[in-house]
Amino acid sequence: MSDENTTEIRQFLLDSLVEMNYSIDDIDDDTALGPAGADLESLSLAELSVRVEDRFGVRFDDDEAEKLAGMTVGEFVAAVAERRAAAATAGS
Structure with missing residues (x-):
């Protein structure tokens, strides 16, 4: 997993949180993403997941x-990078 890959994912995550008014x-x-940290509620986590899925072509189960x-x-970020790498490997 490259640093460039994780940097891109991390920046997208932070940009998304700003767009979602966090x-x-x-x-x-x-x-933590949940109540103990960034305090994302379940709907916000779902929105963030969809944004990441759309941007990076990965999937999270319900x-x-x-x-x-x-x-x-x-x-x-590591989970998204791992899934992205697995998807790229599966697609090649």
Whole structure:
């Protein structure tokens, strides 16, 4: 997984949060996406997932919402990068 890849995903995540009216002032890789950190509610997590799916061609199952809420920004970025790499490998 390249640093360029994770940097792109992280920036997209932060840009999406700003567009969704969340403050990113105190958000770093160790910030949880759910209530203990960025405080994304289930609908916001679903919107973020759809944005990431559309942008990077990865998929999150409906039953993963709770898992996503427990992830940190860094874990989420790594999961997207991993799925993106797997999708690229499967498609080649």
